[in-house]
Amino acid sequence: MIEIRYGDREQHSMTVDYRKAEPRGLTGPDRPLGLDPDPGRWPHPSTLTFDQAAHLGRAPAWVREALGAELGAWYGAESRRLSAEHERLARDAAEEGRGRILASSDALRKRQRARYHADAWANLLSVNVPGILEMREVGG
Known part of the structure; x- marks a missing residue:
C-alpha cells in the first residue's frame, strides 16, 4: 500500500461524509498528481495507474470537492x-x-x-458535479 499525504495532513479513509467538507483552492502539495488547474488538460481517468487512482480516491473530501468544483466550472x-x-x-x-x-x-x-471526460472524473472523485448528474438522468 502506498502512503498518501497531502501537505501536513494525514491519510484519509476511502469513505467520507460529503458536503461536510469546505472546498478551498488547491495549491502546492495539496494538488494531487500535479493536476493542471484546467480540467480539460487532465488525463482521462482510464489512463491513470492503480496507485494514481488510489491517491485520488484516498484524498480528503475537501480536496475531492475542490477538484469537483474546478471540474464543474470547466465543464459548464x-x-x-x-x-x-x-x-x-x-x-x-x-x-x-x-x-x-x-x-x-x-x-x-x-x-x-x-x-x-467530466463524467469519468466525477465518478473517480466520487463527487457530484453540477451539470453532469442532470445529463446522466436525461440520457443526453
Whole structure:
C-alpha cells in the first residue's frame, strides 16, 4: 500500500461524509498528481495507474470537492461554448442554404467528449458535479 499525504495532513479513509467538507483552492502539495488547474488538460481517468487512482480516491473530501468544483466550472463553460458554436454553425448552414445541422457537428462531438471526460472524473472523485448528474438522468 502506498502512503498518501497531502501537505501536513494525514491519510484519509476511502469513505467520507460529503458536503461536510469546505472546498478551498488547491495549491502546492495539496494538488494531487500535479493536476493542471484546467480540467480539460487532465488525463482521462482510464489512463491513470492503480496507485494514481488510489491517491485520488484516498484524498480528503475537501480536496475531492475542490477538484469537483474546478471540474464543474470547466465543464459548464466548455458546454456553453460548444453549444454556442454548434448553434452558430447550424445558423450559418441554414443561411447559406446547406440544409440543417442536427446532431453531427464537430462542436457537438467535442461537447460529448467533454461530458464523458467530466463524467469519468466525477465518478473517480466520487463527487457530484453540477451539470453532469442532470445529463446522466436525461440520457443526453
